[in-house]
Amino acid sequence: MKSKSPAWPTLSRIVAALIGGYLFTYAFTAALARLLPMDKVDALVVASLPSFLIYTLAILWAFACRNAWRAWAGMALALPLAAIGFWPQWREVLG
């Protein structure tokens, strides 16, 4: 918190960590649940239990990487993961 460095990259990083990290974890969990070759209930539990570890690592990563842009780029991985997790739903929407 030096007064010289602008506040806004820090803010960007915090948002990337909290919101971006959550969206990434959400998409990761959905994709994992979809891909696990198990019964639906088992896949749901097995995919959901480690989600807090994933979120923690995502937050740490957002602060560890070199700049805020990289943090956001990492969180953008949520998009392909969400496509895997929700592909039956998306296929329905697309027709």
Added chain:
Amino acid sequence: MKHKTLTQSMAWLHTWSGLIFGWLLFAIFLTGTLAVFDKEIDGWMRPEIPATSLSQSAAAQQALGYLARQHPEAKTWNIGLPGERSDTLTVSAGEQRRGGGTALDPRTGEPLAVRETAGGGFFFRFHFTLNLPRDLGIWTVGLAAMAMLVALISGIVIHKKFFKDFFTFRPAKGQRSWLDAHNATAVLVLPFHLMITYTGLVIFYLIYMPAAVDALFDGDRDNLGRALRGAPAEQQVRGERPTRSEAAELTALEPLLAEAERAMGPVSSLSIHNPGRSNARIEARPVLGNRIELTKGQSMLFDGVSGEVLRQPAVSRPSLLTQKVMAGLHFAQFGGYSMRWLYFVCGLASCAMLATGVVLFTVKRRRRHDGEGAVGALLYHIAERLNVAVVAGLMVACVAFLWANRLLPVELAQRGGWEVRVFFLVWLLSLGHAIIRPWRSAWREQLGLAAALCISLPALSLLGESLGDYLYLELTSVALGLLLAWPCWKLYQAPKERAPRRVGKQPVAQVN
């Protein structure tokens, strides 16, 4: 925030997530630690309930007698049985199972006039909802738990000399002692910190992270609930209920309780559906914590006339069992009193770690804050005040809550609500006190007050009649009071030896 190294960025994260959520986390951990003994505290808060050595079946028989006299027409009778941790026998009629009911004297089977109280359950509810509306509270506590995980992992990363520091304590060295104390309490019970935080999140895992529910069940909670329970068994039981029934005598409870205990461990409550009819059903629920798995909602069903078992307790599938064991590790209902004490002591260590952490933030800036500009100075002053109000003030509020239980008039309407109001009023007053007093006096006076209230807690049992046995609770309260008196006493001594202290030559291991 412009940091070159990983350690620096992790240190920044540790400091700020730790500070901002540290106050909230202290409140969550302190009330959680007290909630380990929620039933025992609850017993203390209802001194009209006598200590009993009656067997469960004898107590249940008294309850049946009362219910048959008072509610012969009710469709369901519910009986909460006394057990290892509680002497309370409660009965209620009708569908609702939770929410108290009438307390009975297990010796006579007559209702007891028990004072209305928020009870030990207040600490439990505050621990996971902060007394906010349930959903808002659960999410706030979940966010704080995530901050705790982040602070723990970043704390491990910045902690280079992990095992060396484990054995390092430099007392009476100001800032360094605070850092050592913070490190020692953090590292010593690190597995506990990680376990309790993660398992806490796992309890509400599908609320916090509904991704898999949305992906696999389209977010349909009812559908999910059926899949989790395994629907067929339930329907079987519902379907076979005959439409007509005639009067029939209820089976003896003693062999039934013995069978339930054999299958599930000690029993906490019974529900009797259609009592006195030929289609009577008796549902027995186990005490939480007969096993590590959190067995909430588990039960065993008996035929109320023949006494035969209609449904064995459900067995969880391995994936769900994993989740329930993790939740059970958090609830700490297994392993009896020795396990409870272990959780209590570890919980106190967590509180100490959080308290030393937030205090360390201000100790570091007490000399330095002038150099950090107006914002830094303001932040330092706010943190100094909040530290007193959250750490010492909350402890005063918790013990004041217990005092209110004995001092508020018994006939007061909405008495339980007033106890909670006393808790929050005292906490608010402690904040006001922390703002107007110099920081050292504020700490000293509030810690002193908390210590005095804890030590004199046993005297409250002299007011009015108390029929229970509270020896261990009162001893614990006195011990905690003495523990709090120690930093209070140190604060009286400190100014003389602190004044000539110089900044050490060696650079202090920096946490931020």
